[in-house]
Amino acid sequence: MQPPAASRVSTVxxxxxxxxxxxxxxxxxxxxxxxxxxxxxxxxxxxVVTNTTVAPLYLEKVTWALTHDNPNVSVESVILPDGExxxxxxxxxKVFDKAVESRLDRRCTFVALGGGVVxxxxxxxxxxxxxxxxxxxxxxxLMAQVDSSVGGKTGINHxxxxxxxxxxxxxxxxxxxxxxxxxxxxKELASGIAEVVKYGLIRDAPFFEWQEKNLSALLAREPSxxxxxxxxxxxxxxxxxxxxxxESGLRATLNLGHTFGHAIETGTGYGAWLHGEAVAxxxxxxxxxxxRLGWIDESIKKRVINILEKAKLPIxxxxxxxxxKFKSIMAVDKKVADGLLRLILLKGPLGSCxxxxxxxxxxxxxxxxxxxxx
Amino acid sequence: MQPPAASRVSTVxxxxxxxxxxxxxxxxxxxxxxxxxxxxxxxxxxxVVTNTTVAPLYLEKVTWALTHDNPNVSVESVILPDGExxxxxxxxxKVFDKAVESRLDRRCTFVALGGGVVxxxxxxxxxxxxxxxxxxxxxxxLMAQVDSSVGGKTGINHxxxxxxxxxxxxxxxxxxxxxxxxxxxxKELASGIAEVVKYGLIRDAPFFEWQEKNLSALLAREPSxxxxxxxxxxxxxxxxxxxxxxESGLRATLNLGHTFGHAIETGTGYGAWLHGEAVAxxxxxxxxxxxRLGWIDESIKKRVINILEKAKLPIxxxxxxxxxKFKSIMAVDKKVADGLLRLILLKGPLGSCxxxxxxxxxxxxxxxxxxxxx
Numbered sequence: 001m002q003p004p005a006a007s008r009v010s011t012v013x014x015x016x017x018x019x020x021x022x023x024x025x026x027x028x029x030x031x032x033x034x035x036x037x038x039x040x041x042x043x044x045x046x047x048v049v050t051n052t053t054v055a056p057l058y059l060e061k062v063t064w065a066l067t068h069d070n071p072n073v074s075v076e077s078v079i080l081p082d083g084e085x086x087x088x089x090x091x092x093x094k095v096f097d098k099a100v101e102s103r104l105d106r107r108c109t110f111v112a113l114g115g116g117v118v119x120x121x122x123x124x125x126x127x128x129x130x131x132x133x134x135x136x137x138x139x140x141x142l143m144a145q146v147d148s149s150v151g152g153k154t155g156i157n158h159x160x161x162x163x164x165x166x167x168x169x170x171x172x173x174x175x176x177x178x179x180x181x182x183x184x185x186x187k188e189l190a191s192g193i194a195e196v197v198k199y200g201l202i203r204d205a206p207f208f209e210w211q212e213k214n215l216s217a218l219l220a221r222e223p224s225x226x227x228x229x230x231x232x233x234x235x236x237x238x239x240x241x242x243x244x245x246x247e248s249g250l251r252a253t254l255n256l257g258h259t260f261g262h263a264i265e266t267g268t269g270y271g272a273w274l275h276g277e278a279v280a281x282x283x284x285x286x287x288x289x290x291x292r293l294g295w296i297d298e299s300i301k302k303r304v305i306n307i308l309e310k311a312k313l314p315i316x317x318x319x320x321x322x323x324x325k326f327k328s329i330m331a332v333d334k335k336v337a338d339g340l341l342r343l344i345l346l347k348g349p350l351g352s353c354x355x356x357x358x359x360x361x362x363x364x365x366x367x368x369x370x371x372x373x374x
Numbered sequence: 375m376q377p378p379a380a381s382r383v384s385t386v387x388x389x390x391x392x393x394x395x396x397x398x399x400x401x402x403x404x405x406x407x408x409x410x411x412x413x414x415x416x417x418x419x420x421x422v423v424t425n426t427t428v429a430p431l432y433l434e435k436v437t438w439a440l441t442h443d444n445p446n447v448s449v450e451s452v453i454l455p456d457g458e459x460x461x462x463x464x465x466x467x468k469v470f471d472k473a474v475e476s477r478l479d480r481r482c483t484f485v486a487l488g489g490g491v492v493x494x495x496x497x498x499x500x501x502x503x504x505x506x507x508x509x510x511x512x513x514x515x516l517m518a519q520v521d522s523s524v525g526g527k528t529g530i531n532h533x534x535x536x537x538x539x540x541x542x543x544x545x546x547x548x549x550x551x552x553x554x555x556x557x558x559x560x561k562e563l564a565s566g567i568a569e570v571v572k573y574g575l576i577r578d579a580p581f582f583e584w585q586e587k588n589l590s591a592l593l594a595r596e597p598s599x600x601x602x603x604x605x606x607x608x609x610x611x612x613x614x615x616x617x618x619x620x621e622s623g624l625r626a627t628l629n630l631g632h633t634f635g636h637a638i639e640t641g642t643g644y645g646a647w648l649h650g651e652a653v654a655x656x657x658x659x660x661x662x663x664x665x666r667l668g669w670i671d672e673s674i675k676k677r678v679i680n681i682l683e684k685a686k687l688p689i690x691x692x693x694x695x696x697x698x699k700f701k702s703i704m705a706v707d708k709k710v711a712d713g714l715l716r717l718i719l720l721k722g723p724l725g726s727c728x729x730x731x732x733x734x735x736x737x738x739x740x741x742x743x744x745x746x747x748x
Contacts, residue, residue, distance in 0.1 A: 044712050093463060100534045105710040128502075130708045131529060131540045132620070155505060160474045166505045167541065246506070334504045336479040338418050 010227060013234040015150065016242040020170040024150060024234050028223060030177040031061050031138075034068040040172040041066065042134040043107030046075045049095055049122035050113040051082040054140055057183050062113050062138060076102045080118065085271035087117045087157045089165070095125040109134040109172070115141035115188070116148035116275060120166070123154030127169035137171045140180040142192025142226075143276055146199075146233035147254075149174050151241040157270060161332045162262045168246055176234075178227055186219075186312075191276025193218060193311045194257075196229050198283065199236040201304065202253045202344070205351030207232050212303070215310050252335060252355045256344040257283030263329040264317050273318070280313035281371075287346055289367040293359055295347040303350075316371055323368045384601060387608040389524065390616040394544040398524060398608050402597060404551040405435050405512075408442040414546040415440065416508040417481030420449045423469055423496035424487040425456040428514055431557050436487050436512060450476045454492065459645040461491045461531045463539070469499040483508040483546070489515035489562070490522035490649060494540070497528030501543035511545045514554040516566025516600075517650055520573075520607035521628075523548050525615040531644055535706045536636045542620055550608075552601055560593075560686075565650025567592060567685045568631075570603050572657065573610040575678065576627045576718070579725030581606050586677070589684050626709060626729045630718045631657030637703040638691050647692070654687035655745075661720055663741040667733055669721040677724075690745055697742045 010027035030036060046066055050059055055077070063075045078098040080091055099108075110133060112122035119137055126135035139149035155166015181189070196218075200208025210228075211218070217225035237254065244251040261282030264273060287304040290296045305315050317326075335342045335355075342357040343364075384401035404410060420440055424433055429451070437449045452472040454465055473482075484507060486496035493511050500509035513523035529540015555563070570592075574582025584602075585592070591599035611628065618625040635656030638647060661678040664670045679689050691700075709716045709729075716731040717738075 089463060089467060096532060096539055100532050100538055100706060103706050103710075105712065106708060107711045124502075128498075128529075128539050128541060130538060131527065131542055153505065155502075158470055158474050164474055164504060165470055165502045167502060168505055332474060332477050334480060336477070337481045338479065 011231050013231065013238055015170075015238045017170060017245055022171055022173050024174040024176065024238070026176045026178065026227065026230055026234065028178050028227075030175055031058070031065050031179070034065045034070065037065045037136070037175060038070055038073070040136055041073060041109045042172070043105070043109060044072050044074065045102070045104050045108040046073060046111055047099055047102065047104060047108060048075060048077040048111045048113050049080065049118055049125065050077065051080045051118055053082040054114040054118070055079045058113060058140060058180060062111065066111070076104070080121070083271045084117055084157070084265065084275065085269065087121060087270065089156060092121055092125060092156055095121065096129060099125070099129050104129070104133070106130050106133060109136060111136045111138060112149070113138045113140065114144070115139065116144045119144050119149050120154050120163070121156060123152070123169050123171070124156060124166050127154055127167035132169070135169065135171045137174040139174065139176060141184055141188050142181060142230075143188070143195060145176045145230050146192055147195040147237065150234055150237045152245065160266070161329065162266055162270070164332070164334070176230060178223065178230065181221065181226060187274060189219070189221070190311050190313050191274040194276035194280040194283065194308065194313055196233050197307055197311075198254070198256050198279070199233050200351065201283070201346060202256050202353040203240070203351055204232070204236055205349070207236070208350060212307055215307060219311065249355060252342070253344050253353050255335070256346075256353060257286050259330055259333050259335060259341070259343055260285040260317070260326070262333065263326050264321055266329045267321050267325045268318055273314070277314050280308045280311075281315060281317050284308065284315045285317070285367055285371055286344065288370065289343070289363050290346040292363040292366055293345065295345060300346060300350055319373055321372055322374050323365075323372045326368050326372065385605050387605065387612055389544070389612045391544060391619055396545055396547050398548040398550065398612070400550045400552065400601065400605055400608065402552050402601075404549055405432070405439050405553070408439045408444065411439045411510070411549060412444055412447075414510055415447060415483045416546070417479070417483060418446050418448065419476070419478050419482040420447060420485055421473055421476065421478060421482060422449060422451040422485045422487050423454065423492055423499065424451060425454045425492055427456040428488040428492070429453045432487060432514060432554060436485065440485070450478070454495070457645045458491055458531070458639065458649065459643065461495060461644065463530060466495055466499060466530055469495065470503060473499070473503050478503070478507070480504050480507060483510060485510045485512060486523070487512045487514065488518070489513065490518045493518050493523045494528050494537070495530060497526070497543055497545070498530060498540050501528055501541035506543070509543065509545045511548040513548065513550060515558055515562050516555060516604075517562070517569060519550045519604050520566055521569040521611065523550075524608055524611045526619065534640070535703065536640055536644070538706070538708070550604060552597065552604065555595065555600060561648060563593070563595070564685050564687050565648040568650035568654040568657065568682065568687055570607050571681055571685075572628070572630050572653070573607050574725065575657070575720060576630050576727040577614070577725055578606070578610055579723070581610070582724060586681055589681060593685065623729060626716070627718050627727050629709070630720075630727060631660050633704055633707050633709060633715070633717055634659040634691070634700070636707065637700050638695055640703045641695050641699045642692055647688070651688050654682045654685075655689060655691050658682065658689045659691070659741055659745055660718065662744065663717075663737050664720040666737040666740055667719065669719060674720060674724055693747060695746055696748050697739075697746045700742050700746065
């Protein structure tokens, strides 16, 4: 087992969580470096969890990276159907079935190979199998690389709400091979950009300004622009998660636009819209409400709409979403506490936000009415 | 909210786990002390998880204890079918369904009211709902009071093996009202005694000797004998769990007889035998194997058989269990590591044991052949 040549890993971002700390490796061609992955495998047995879209593209390569010059390790895999609508208990059981049938034991390692759905499900399966086994994230979508693979949130959807069942469970490492973005559809790329924009809006004005200047480069998949966007997003997320792993407050700000966005995803049926598409529309709604409350200048709201529109992301919910639908779904959001819905809203200059239940209810109603036909 | 009169709580055993520490209250009539329970409830919403046997006996009383002089708290309940065979994903989903439909949020509290199955399922549901909500154990069987409610192991069964899916998740408190044992069937009482015997054998010779002298009193349900057995069992368990919460070594010794016992439970179909009945037979098998290895005197093996027989517990597996059945089920036990089955075996004087994979395989084969017809 060779340590990788330092030159090949462009960047390492450390997630500082005491004895649960771990590195995020970011670079082109990292899946060609078996040593990098192998040093984080515990035990002799590996279960790769992936889906029908990603398996034909990368499963063979990942299996090679896990086993090259490493004959003691054997790899099993389970290939799930692709899509948010399969992020449910029935599909999760397929992972447990495979793990039990393969007689995996506590010294095994689960590897998530795919986007956010695969990462969330594999992570929760790793958290719950034998009450917890080791786990590695290999995110292959921009969404997963800049957001969902980092920070240990894992879980599945309930028919009545998104991510209602899960665990906080940290991986051994996150390995981001930016080459995997070459096979990503444009819509998926845009979906990831919605989360990149989020980091700028909630806490990093210079990053938002960089995005405004470099959006064309990101959409054209210029490697250096993508690498910088991923690195800066992971750094922002790692800083927030290190301060508030279990989301007692600060971490919730990473959910800007997500309460509206989750309602869209739940209300239209999981998978009708990509997560980032729903978040984009939700972010516009959050900005609109922040402006109605007098908490941000109109110019910020316009810049939000502008950048998301340029990224070809939706800036309003689909017609099927009514005011009532939003309200009833948002009532079961995880950020409700003792019956009060708390929201992440922009407040102050660019790059500032609050997480609060202390806002004028009328502003929420006005925003919902402004964005819904009925 | 009144603090309880000190005189009413016979004993408090503290489980020392840093910021996850919690008290175990043990005493007669503790459910008549609303303040005791209420001080550990977080938020305004409570979900009591219980079963069809326990609900008619204690649900009303627990609801009273939660809400008496406490009008801000509202209580929902979900009543599961009774029995180990329902400790599965489908039944677990009923808890999530109820929680989501009731729009419970992160500031709610789950209360497990019942035996080990209810406690394990409610605990896992609390660990996974919204990635973790508060949770209280009110065990009503001797088995749950002396063992399963303490220490944070939660989970459900997989068709191919027991407790393969779950979490380590600690409650806010464990409340043991010994009056609830008055409604416990004799078979269930005996089942709990199997775990009490275990503590003596693995680490507490004076406690085992006390049990030999007081077994009739326990079977006759003398309150002071039961209270002492529960207290000493909880103290033993709390000491072990405090040293090794996640079972990296020492904690595994609490599973004396359980590898054989789980195989019996899985092999005969969950629920055919009570957990303690299977553990009793498994403990005799572990003692037999320890003796074959020359690790304990025959006198200890005889005392094990003697005390379990007196408690009217089985001292051999059912006829349906073959050598092959034992072997194939034990191969997926959680204590297998890198393919090697580790066992808890008695070694040395009374009250001493080891957790090891370093034993003569022939002794295991001989024990299996001695206890199985084929």
